[in-house]
Amino acid sequence: MRWLPVFISLALPFGTLAAKKPSSPADTFNDFHAKAISNTPVKLADSSYKKLTASPRDYSVTVLLTAMDPRFGCQLCREFQPEWDLLAKSWLKGDKKAESRIIFSTLDFSDGRDTFISVCSLFKPSIVRLGTNTIILVEPPNRTSAAVLPPTIGPHAVPGVEGPIRFDFTNGPLLADQVHAWLSRHLPDRPHPAVKRPVNYVAWAVGVVSTLGIAGALAKAGPYILPIAQNRNAWAAISLIGILMFTSGHMFNQIRKVPYVAGDGRGGISYFSSGFQNQLGMETQIIAFIYGLLSFSAIALIMKVPRVADAKKQQVWVLLWSAILFLLYSFLLSIFRIKNGGYPFSLPPFM
């Protein structure tokens, strides 16, 4: 099971974090909203986080806790960041009058280490979860999480919610739409501007130009390409490669994203995974190669050998191809016995 990032909903007051506030909640909101207009989501640091999340609040705050620094090696953080930015931008765009009273923000581990740790330690389970024997405080940077802080006062205040409500995405890739659905559930009675993905003009331009280019090239080079396109040998080769690829489990590799090779636990490489239901990338290539050679020797015996006019030559070819056929099939059976322990059949020499 793959662990995807945790989404943390922080409902309600942060008693410990509430610093004394000279300014009113409305001022703080306007302040941060102005920042958000110029650059959303707002980048936070320790002090601004405290200021933003101070109680009382009549607005909501969502925070993405992330660690973009390559040192932490948080692949998910980097994958999710563009989606988060997209969500924040389209929310801001769709809600120009700020009726939903929500601030999107990002807290990076390197900007607000202390806050990060103090927030994360509120959710011990989700923090210890990732590794099995690493130290708790080192772990937060490996993950990305988001939090919502609903207002404490005003019309949208959520009464009666005690402590944080966690929300997890445990499967599937993280898309802005999923987070949007979750936010909408937790922020009722206010506008939820839909996520609008910007039109990717570059991709369109590249697509149109390359289509035209390919069409033009085909039209121009048609007389040269046509013989290849009509060549039976080429199509035969393409079909056989396709069939060999699919029957040796290529689609399984694509869907399950299996590793190419695996260690055997003694520092070496193991080419074949034991177990009927799994396989390695390298393994399927070896199998496809064996299938290919076996088919090719069968083809050679059917098509080529009877067309060799010289009797001696023909004898040599027959011996060669039959030897390949016999040895490889025996080898294939021996590989299959690795995968299926109880399989009783084998052929010499690979007993």
Add this chain to the structure above:
Amino acid sequence: MAVATASDPSPMQVLADFGKSKSLRTLLRVLILCFIAGAAVSSRLFSVIRFESIIHEFDPWFNFRATKYLVANGFYDFWDWFDDRTWHPLGRVTGGTLYPGLMVTSGAIYHALRALTIPVDIRNICVLLAPAFSGLTAFAAYLLTNEMTTNTSAGLLAAAFMGITPGYISRSVAGSYDNEAIAIFLLVFTFYLWIKALKLGSVLWGALCALFYGYMVASWGGYAFITCLVPLHAFVLICMGRYSTRLYVSYTTWYALGTLASMQIPFVGFLPVRTSEHMPALGIFGFLQLVAFIYYIRSALSGAQFKAFLFVGLGAVFGLALLALVAMTSAGYIAPWSGRFYSLWDTGYAKIHIPIIASVSEHQPTAWPAFFFDLNMLIWLFPAGVYLCFQDLKDEHVFVVVYALFGSYFAGVMVRLMLTLTPIVCVAAAMASSQLLSTFLSVKSPKAKDPGQEDVADSSSKKTKQNAGSLRSASSPYVGVYSFLSKGLVSGIMTIYLLLFVLHCTWVTSNAYSSPSVVLASRMPDGSQHIIDDYREAYQWLRQNTKEDAKIMSWWDYGYQIGGMADRPTLVDNNTWNNTHIATVGKAMSSSEEVSYPIMRQHEVDYVLVVFGGLLGYSGDDINKFLWMVRIAEGIWPDEVSERKFFTPRGEYRVDGEATETMKNSLMYKMSYYNYHTLFPPGQAQDRVRGVRLPDTGPVLNTLDEAFTSENWIIRIYKVKDLDNVGRDHAAAASFERGHKKKKATKKRGPRALRVD
């Protein structure tokens, strides 16, 4: 040629002459086909011999029940059947939501046998239907292969392969009374008729093809494979410049009549004109009209005019048709690809959006051992056979190539579709092996020529061959095999392989595909067989000890079996048409008792059935399926059910003392482990599936009573308590029963406050 294995040339010659008489050959062929059919049937009888004549697994139980209904109430009642004993309280319009082909077939056989005064039980017909049809499938494979090659022995080999290959046996052993049992025969036979129609350009064969296509549609949802493959074949032929009136006649006949036939099935109805997976067939139909029109115009116009007409006309029509398709899809007249089909292309789709499809093990991608397991040596003879098709590449050979490519892609994406790949593998492999055998088993040897002469002949013939645009490997002239050593060696190897193939098929069938999964078999320490019959024990208990209309709640896997064997109404079953209803059951199973009890009351549940393998080490139990229940429930109620909460902080799925509170409080956990620890001495309680030691105190159930537990604890049935007589909540009542005083009213309520001794 099957006889030509004797070593002495003179008897061989005699035999060869003997075999030349035409009638004798036909007789031999018929005999061989009969033997193949016999082998195909008998190799599927392992489970009947080992266990008994019993329906297998899950879906067949529904088909069996529907067949009984058909036989008892007649065809029209069956057609209009509304079943109120499933999907309680919704019910199911069964007559309109099933493929009736299978039931009607066995009903017809039943009545035919009755008419012949052969008294036979409908159950035996259902059990033996799949093996019987496998014999027919072998015959259909023989016919199809004979259309591909002039060598009749290839057809016999294909029939033999088709008869015993595990890829087909896996879904057609005696007792697996499922749609596939007859559908594979129909698939192969429809393809045979299509090839025949295409070759002859005959309306009659096209209509026959449409007829069997209609039968196929009535039998199996996999008919979409034909619906997509035939147009694809036609399209490839047009692209190759092979449009002909034969193609036009056969395709239009098939499409028009076949679509009409398929629309007669209530479950299909107007889908052929309203869903995307049927659009290729419709599109090619239109495209063919266009191409035919253009061919007609070409015969009437001059060259230059025709060229201009071709570009403008073809482009405009194609563009307009595409636009119309897009517009109608977005306007909602044509449904986009349904999830199950779409997940074949976008392989990540199902996992995110339709967990219920992803949860079925047949829908997983195929690893290579599965291919080898199901097809053995055919898997590498298959590409060789496809290559041979390129040799003269007639229209029917194009079909083999197209089928081979798409079949292997689909089989790679979904384990279950191995079934649709198997026929073409048998056909192609039979072509390859028969050609190999006939090359190396021919009695005549060519005379050795001297090399100089041969070179001249070679180069001249090369030129003529090259012009024909054939394969490179076929460029030099055919000579034959010279030495006896070569012949003996290659045919010896092939004989060994064929024998090994038979052994492999028998072994696989006997070991992997012959378990009814309703009855389990295990070995005693002394090697004797021990039958574990908990399922039937429990269903029999339900049948005898509960009211006729007692509603049983269980996970959907067991719905059909409960309906078929226990004859009791169920909440959900294997016809997973209503995801929300399934999620409701998932929620009831994965929530605490306080949440589940109202759900069960609302659905009038009387009994809850769980499958628990902890005592026996039976890994297919509900605790192992539990995460899917949670996931499906979470898809509908993300706020109330959370998969995350079933994992420990370290991300482990545990059932022992370290399990999370949510896990320990879930109804499924409680029902599975209730009283389980009392089987063992203190501290020794063990779950043999998960391999963990369980805590000494077991879970406490307040709202359910244990009603029945089968011999090996595989099935546990609980009765849902009625409301308390004096209005207490169940937790308080149960606590009182256990001898605790009633708590002060001021104390907070809820089950967490319960003390457990």
